[in-house]
Amino acid sequence: MSYVPSQLVRLLAAAVAVMVMSLCATSAQAVPLPAKTGNMKPLAVVRFNQPQVHYKKPLKGAVTRAMALKSGVRFNVVSYVPYTSDPELNKQYLMLANAHLRELTDNLIQMGVEIDRMVLSTELQPQIKFDEIHIYAR
Numbered sequence: 001m002s003y004v005p006s007q008l009v010r011l012l013a014a015a016v017a018v019m020v021m022s023l024c025a026t027s028a029q030a031v032p033l034p035a036k037t038g039n040m041k042p043l044a045v046v047r048f049n050q051p052q053v054h055y056k057k058p059l060k061g062a063v064t065r066a067m068a069l070k071s072g073v074r075f076n077v078v079s080y081v082p083y084t085s086d087p088e089l090n091k092q093y094l095m096l097a098n099a100h101l102r103e104l105t106d107n108l109i110q111m112g113v114e115i116d117r118m119v120l121s122t123e124l125q126p127q128i129k130f131d132e133i134h135i136y137a138r
Contacts, residue, residue, distance in 0.1 A: 042134040043075075048100050049130040056107055059135070063111050066137040074117045076136040077105060083124035090124075097122070097131035104133050 044062045046055040066073050081097040084090055101120065109115065 040076075040136045040138065043137045044135045045132060046100075046104060046135075047130055047132040048096070049132075055104075059104075059107065060111050062135070063108065063113060067112065070137070072117075074119065074138050075108065075113060076119045076121070076134075076138060077101070077108070078134045078136070079120070079122045080125045080128060080132050080134065081122060082128050082131060083126045093131060100131055101133060108135075 043066055044055075044059050046053060046059065063075075066075075079097050079101045082090075082093045084093075101122075105118065105120065108118065
């Protein structure tokens with residue numbers, strides 16, 4: 001079976017969302033998935049704290065610079081999702097964050113980032129109110 005890159009990204013994002021939703025359904029506290037970013041400073045941070053977040057142009061500039069500076073650069077794309085004690089609210093947060101992750105990874109592919117140069121992960125964060133995505137270059 002062969003998939004075009006955007007289909008593969010959707011499958012990966014859906015798998016991460018299902019995994020995180022199962023954690024939320026069975027856990028009373030946040031259980032972060034490893035992002036393996038260590039002390040790295042993000043190349044870009046996209047916060048989805050308003051209905052329309054205009055991130056494409058600044059993200060394209062940052063990604064283009066990273067690709068120009070380092071041949072073979074890889075990107076860690078970490079989706080941070082709000083976490084509460086309410087399982088229904090957590091499910092809504094996860095669905096919204098998953099949609100944002102799919103959109104952003106599709107945009108990265110359109111910017112020339114190959115799917116095999118991306119590592120996608122999700123972390124639950126009780127201290128945030130809106131989902132956000134951090135992109136790290138490595």
